[in-house]
Amino acid sequence: MCCFFTKVSQKAAASTKNVWVYDLPRANMPKFGKRTPFTRAHFTEFEAAYGSDPHGTSERSDQGEAGRFRVFSRDWIRERGDSLDISWLKDDNAEDAADLPEPSVLAREAMDELGGALAELEAILAELGEEVTE
Numbered sequence: 001m002c003c004f005f006t007k008v009s010q011k012a013a014a015s016t017k018n019v020w021v022y023d024l025p026r027a028n029m030p031k032f033g034k035r036t037p038f039t040r041a042h043f044t045e046f047e048a049a050y051g052s053d054p055h056g057t058s059e060r061s062d063q064g065e066a067g068r069f070r071v072f073s074r075d076w077i078r079e080r081g082d083s084l085d086i087s088w089l090k091d092d093n094a095e096d097a098a099d100l101p102e103p104s105v106l107a108r109e110a111m112d113e114l115g116g117a118l119a120e121l122e123a124i125l126a127e128l129g130e131e132v133t134e
Contacts, residue, residue: 017074018072018073018074019071019072019073019074019077020069020070020071021069021070021072021086022050022068022069023068023087024043024046024068029042046068046069049063049068065088070088
């Protein structure tokens with residue numbers, strides 16, 4: 001989630017009336033990493049929604065519950081305890097907890113992955129001429 005704030009004035013008390021929120025990385029997006037890098041192309045939709053004015057005064061429209069760009073009033077945010085942890089998109093790729101393997105299986109898979117990562121790091125240290133200590 002991205003929130004952008006424009007400072008109007010130090011003297012302008014309570015100058016924020018609305019907060020525009022763009023939910024990019026959380027729902028229905030690939031997991032970004034080494035194999036799927038986060039690139040400028042991922043910002044195309046945001047740039048179109050945000051508008052061309054870098055100060056945030058371009059005309060915008062709330063894309064509703066099916067869109068990534070929404071506006072929330074300062075009063076609504078205050079009623080939620082000033083939390084900006086706002087989400088509305090349902091992730092179509094999210095797994096149902098009922099379909100997950102048993103915790104012991106998940107723990108074993110995690111240990112296997114960590115063991116593989118540790119072996120790779122030890123190999124890197126060996127290539128660098130460093131002694132691997134246990």
